[in-house]
Amino acid sequence: MLAQQLEALILASEIPISLEKMRDILATDRSSLQLCFAELEVFYAQRGIRLMHIADGWQFRTAPKYAPLVLQLWQTRAPKISRSMLETLAIIAYQQPTTRAEIEALRGIRVSSSLMSGLLERGWVKIIGRKDVPGRPHIYGTSKQFLSDFGLNALHDLPDASQLVDMHDIPLKEMEKI
Amino acid sequence: MLAQQLEALILASEIPISLEKMRDILATDRSSLQLCFAELEVFYAQRGIRLMHIADGWQFRTAPKYAPLVLQLWQTRAPKISRSMLETLAIIAYQQPTTRAEIEALRGIRVSSSLMSGLLERGWVKIIGRKDVPGRPHIYGTSKQFLSDFGLNALHDLPDASQLVDMHDIPLKEMEKI
Amino acid sequence: MQKESFTTHSTVSNNKVIDASLETQIPDLPPVALDAFEDPLDILLQLIRKQKMDIFDIPLATLTAQYLNIIESQALLDIDVSGEYLVMASTLMQLKSRMLLPRPEIDDEGNTIDPREALVAQLLAYEQYRLIAESLNELPRMQRDVFKRCVFPESEQVERPLAEADLDDLLAAFTHVLKRMKQPARHRVMLESMSVREQMQYVLEHLQSGSRSLTDILAPTHHREAWVTTLLALLELWRQRIIQVIQNAESGSIMLLLSNQEAEEAC
Numbered sequence: 001m002l003a004q005q006l007e008a009l010i011l012a013s014e015i016p017i018s019l020e021k022m023r024d025i026l027a028t029d030r031s032s033l034q035l036c037f038a039e040l041e042v043f044y045a046q047r048g049i050r051l052m053h054i055a056d057g058w059q060f061r062t063a064p065k066y067a068p069l070v071l072q073l074w075q076t077r078a079p080k081i082s083r084s085m086l087e088t089l090a091i092i093a094y095q096q097p098t099t100r101a102e103i104e105a106l107r108g109i110r111v112s113s114s115l116m117s118g119l120l121e122r123g124w125v126k127i128i129g130r131k132d133v134p135g136r137p138h139i140y141g142t143s144k145q146f147l148s149d150f151g152l153n154a155l156h157d158l159p160d161a162s163q164l165v166d167m168h169d170i171p172l173k174e175m176e177k178i
Numbered sequence: 179m180l181a182q183q184l185e186a187l188i189l190a191s192e193i194p195i196s197l198e199k200m201r202d203i204l205a206t207d208r209s210s211l212q213l214c215f216a217e218l219e220v221f222y223a224q225r226g227i228r229l230m231h232i233a234d235g236w237q238f239r240t241a242p243k244y245a246p247l248v249l250q251l252w253q254t255r256a257p258k259i260s261r262s263m264l265e266t267l268a269i270i271a272y273q274q275p276t277t278r279a280e281i282e283a284l285r286g287i288r289v290s291s292s293l294m295s296g297l298l299e300r301g302w303v304k305i306i307g308r309k310d311v312p313g314r315p316h317i318y319g320t321s322k323q324f325l326s327d328f329g330l331n332a333l334h335d336l337p338d339a340s341q342l343v344d345m346h347d348i349p350l351k352e353m354e355k356i
Numbered sequence: 357m358q359k360e361s362f363t364t365h366s367t368v369s370n371n372k373v374i375d376a377s378l379e380t381q382i383p384d385l386p387p388v389a390l391d392a393f394e395d396p397l398d399i400l401l402q403l404i405r406k407q408k409m410d411i412f413d414i415p416l417a418t419l420t421a422q423y424l425n426i427i428e429s430q431a432l433l434d435i436d437v438s439g440e441y442l443v444m445a446s447t448l449m450q451l452k453s454r455m456l457l458p459r460p461e462i463d464d465e466g467n468t469i470d471p472r473e474a475l476v477a478q479l480l481a482y483e484q485y486r487l488i489a490e491s492l493n494e495l496p497r498m499q500r501d502v503f504k505r506c507v508f509p510e511s512e513q514v515e516r517p518l519a520e521a522d523l524d525d526l527l528a529a530f531t532h533v534l535k536r537m538k539q540p541a542r543h544r545v546m547l548e549s550m551s552v553r554e555q556m557q558y559v560l561e562h563l564q565s566g567s568r569s570l571t572d573i574l575a576p577t578h579h580r581e582a583w584v585t586t587l588l589a590l591l592e593l594w595r596q597r598i599i600q601v602i603q604n605a606e607s608g609s610i611m612l613l614l615s616n617q618e619a620e621e622a623c
Contacts, residue, residue, distance in 0.1 A: 003226070004224075004225055004226035004241065004244070005226055005244060005247055006226065007225055007226030007227045007240075008226035008227060008240040008241060008244035008247060008248055008503075009226075009244075009247060009248060009251060011226075011227045011238060011239075011240055011503065011504070011505055012240050012248045012251060012503035012504075012505070012506070013251055014506055014507055015507070017251075021251075025247060025250045025251070026247070046182070047182055047185055048181070048182035048183060048184065048185030048186035048187075048189070049185045049186060049189045049238075054509075059509065060189060060227075060505070061189075061509055061510055062185075062186040062189050062190050062510045063182065063186055066182070066183060066186035066187075067510065069183055069186055069187060069203060069204075070186060070187065070190045070510050072203050073187055073190055073191060073195075073199075073203060086591070086595070087595075110257060112252075112506065113252075114506040114507055189505065190508060190510055192505075192508060228502075230502075237504060238504065238505065239498075239502040239503065239504050240502055240503045240504075241502075242496045242501040242502055245500065245501045245502070245503075248503050256497075256499060256500035256501075257499060257500065259493070261489065262395070264489040264490075264492055264493055265485055265486060265489040267489070267492065268485050268488040268489040268492055269485050271488075271492070272485075272488065283478075284478070284481055284482060284485060285395065285397070285482065285485075286395065286396055286397040286444070286478060286482060287395050287396060287397075287440045288440065298596070304596075304597045305596060305597070305598065306615070321597070326498065327497060327498040327499075328492065328495045328496075328497055328498075329495055329496045329497070329498070329502065330495070336488075336492075337488060337491035337492065337495075
């Protein structure tokens with residue numbers, strides 16, 4: 001039962017999940033957790049997925065011997081930036097400096113930290129400060145890398161925001177006709 | 179051995195990975211793959227992570243019973259969908275390809291643009307064309323994302339609706355007056 | 357059956373006035389619990405089902421009175437929202453008056469027309485979709501009941517490519533075109549006003565006859581704004597899944613095609 005709970009948490013977590021975090025969520029003691037992790041490590045030792053202890057946390061990763069297979073997967077189909085990531089990037093580009101809360105308000109759905117860290121990792125977005133409100137949320141903006149990748153000289157080279165509004169109106173206006 | 183290869187590929191893919199894709203990468207025949215998937219499904223049936231057949235592909239997902247635990251990871255609540263959104267989605271799913279006018283005829287009220295764009299934004303619904311009638315209204319259908327997010331393998335896995343009234347049996351002309 | 361002691365006419369025109377005394381005039385109003393934004397058909401269905409009315413023989417006078425009473429008590433202030441309720445109210449009243457005609461309406465084949473027929477069909481269809489919506493809601497849903505892996509570190513031997521190749525390639529191709537055209541980097545005079553919408557139309561027109569390469573689509577344009585606008589138009593069309601962007605080989609040419617074309621070909 002504990003093992004199953006750990007598996008679910010490890011798969012879903014955006015970062016390697018630490019023993020302390022598990023202890024908080026599951027209200028279990030350290031030693032039962034350690035025992036359980038040891039058992040799980042053995043359970044997955046012969047599988048194609050491994051339970052690995054990385055950067056002070058646990059994570060599922062593919063077994064090293066299948067690396068060539070996984071590489072083949074990426075050769076035939078490159079990993080994708082999700083539509084949500086693209087949309088978030090657009091919002092940051094036009095609304096910067098902006099916070100996650102503002103992005104969420106505009107998109108109407110939760111913006112996961114993996115999505116934000118994906119954009120940060122890709123180098124298109126950077127943290128430019130913290131907002132002086134409770135919680136001191138990060139303030140995001142686009143990077144030089146973003147400009148160069150999108151062939152822009154400066155931010156004011158971005159197409160006019162009025163055109164963007166135009167763009168967002170298209171589906172709505174079209175729908176009104178129906 | 180084959181099972182382990184499949185596990186590694188499934189874990190590494192961000193979208194459900196299809197049998198055809200596996201066959202290409204592993205150069206194996208369909209029936210051995212199917213047998214292997216069946217075995218893996220059983221192997222994970224009692225675990226915290228499950229192997230699920232979704233949107234014509236395979237994916238590891240957390241077992242539904244651990245959802246409350248996983249949500250604690252982010253300390254957020256699961257996103258809620260309004261009933262009107264679900265009803266509209268249901269109509270699109272069962273009546274597709276369909277237009278906004280048809281949805282409105284069934285729901286008896288105007289369907290707001292924000293509701294439609296909410297469904298488009300979530301990626302559950304897509305515009306698949308335009309109807310060749312005056313005004314050329316958009317034709318809507320459900321997406322792969324819809325199948326994936328609702329854990330369905332194909333449209334025929336939708337909850338049974340054999341008793342469903344055919345839209346075309348409803349006197350729509352009358353409805354327009356209402 | 358209760359006596360209707362108010363005229364439906366005045367009820368509708370005074371819709372926004374909360375008149376508590378009206379409630380006492382219909383003593384046997386069924387216990388219908390309403391959310392803030394229950395749809396008109398919902399209200400009717402709840403009234404019919406809770407009171408076990410025969411849906412194929414709806415007592416229109418009773419139902420109309422109860423419906424009006426409910427929308428009165430809801431005191432809907434939002435005109436857009438209340439409009440929908442009023443339309444239903446007038447439909448009900450129109451049906452009611454048609455029921456009262458001394459001679460029933462007759463169709464081309466001489467059969468009697470029940471004015472309620474269309475409403476009943478709509479109610480039944482709607483009721484089914486409500487049930488389906490409920491069963492959809494019960495399916496294990498991503499991010500609510502089930503979760504998938506959202507970061508993808510593999511074993512050290514696997515270096516996962518950084519980002520989505522197609523978008524990168526799309527943008528790279530775009531900058532590539534810019535370089536090839538040797539556009540002065542600081543050229544900022546943009547007198548020609550272009551709209552993304554126009555460019556979307558332009559792209560769609562060119563894709564009607566079949567797939568085109570990205571270079572083809574971008575070739576006729578001669579300045580930066582046009583490229584940016586066309587690129588935005590492409591992204592928007594792609595985002596709306598009206599077009600598909602396909603690249604078969606790494607650094608190969610990028611092909612654009614209409615989504616429905618591909619669907620047709622697949623059929």
